[in-house]
Amino acid sequence: MGNVESDDAxxxxxxxxxxGEAFRVLYGRHRDRVFRQAYRLSGDRHDAEDIMATAFLELWRCRAKVRIVEGSVLPWLLVTTTNTARNSGRTAHRYRRLLDSLPRTTTESDIAGQDVYSIAQDVLDQDLARALGTLNAEDVHLVSLIVFEEYTIAAAAAVLNLTPGAAKTRMHRARQRMKKALQGTYPARVSTTPVLEGEQS
Incomplete structure (x- = not known):
C-alpha cells in the first residue's frame, strides 16, 4: 500500500x-490490543473474539460519532470494547447460570485433555475479569486506558469527557476497589499491586 500513515487520522x-484498504490497515494495527482488552474483561478467548468483532463493526456503524484522540482511534475502540464486553457478560452470566443448573459429570479424560498452565492462566484471567466487574462502566474505561493501555490520565480524561482531577480521583478509588476484590481471591499470598500499577499523570 506504499507509505502507511504513522497515525490513524x-x-x-x-x-x-x-x-476498504485503509480500514483494513486500521484493523490490523489495533486488533491485538482490542482483543487483549476484550479478553481481560471476559476471561474467555471465544467471547473475546466475538467482542472484538463487534467493536470493529461498531467503529464503522458509528463512524459519524468516532473521535480521534492523540491521533488514534484506539481509545474510542477500547471504550466501545468495554461497553460491548459488559453487555456480553450479562448475557453470558444468564447462560452460565442455566448451564450450571443442569446435571453434569466431569470425566478424567476431560481433565487429562487440558493443559495445566492454560487452566491456571484461565483462572487468573477470570479473576481479573471479576475484579473489573466490580467497577462501574466509566471506571472500567479509566482502568483499561490507564493501567492496561498506558495512556496518561490527561488523555484518558479527554476520551471520557472528565477533568484530569476527576479522572485521578476516580482512578484511585477504582484501584482500591480492584485490589480489595483481588485480595479476596488471593488472601495475603499474592501481591496484587503490580497488576494495578501504571497510573500516569
Whole structure:
C-alpha cells in the first residue's frame, strides 16, 4: 500500500471516503490490543473474539460519532470494547447460570485433555475479569486506558469527557476497589499491586 500513515487520522479519513484498504490497515494495527482488552474483561478467548468483532463493526456503524484522540482511534475502540464486553457478560452470566443448573459429570479424560498452565492462566484471567466487574462502566474505561493501555490520565480524561482531577480521583478509588476484590481471591499470598500499577499523570 506504499507509505502507511504513522497515525490513524489519515487512514480514518480515507476509510470514510470508502477506501476498504485503509480500514483494513486500521484493523490490523489495533486488533491485538482490542482483543487483549476484550479478553481481560471476559476471561474467555471465544467471547473475546466475538467482542472484538463487534467493536470493529461498531467503529464503522458509528463512524459519524468516532473521535480521534492523540491521533488514534484506539481509545474510542477500547471504550466501545468495554461497553460491548459488559453487555456480553450479562448475557453470558444468564447462560452460565442455566448451564450450571443442569446435571453434569466431569470425566478424567476431560481433565487429562487440558493443559495445566492454560487452566491456571484461565483462572487468573477470570479473576481479573471479576475484579473489573466490580467497577462501574466509566471506571472500567479509566482502568483499561490507564493501567492496561498506558495512556496518561490527561488523555484518558479527554476520551471520557472528565477533568484530569476527576479522572485521578476516580482512578484511585477504582484501584482500591480492584485490589480489595483481588485480595479476596488471593488472601495475603499474592501481591496484587503490580497488576494495578501504571497510573500516569
Amino acid at each position: 489519515g487512514l480514518w479519513s480515507r476509510s470514510l471516503r470508502g477506501e
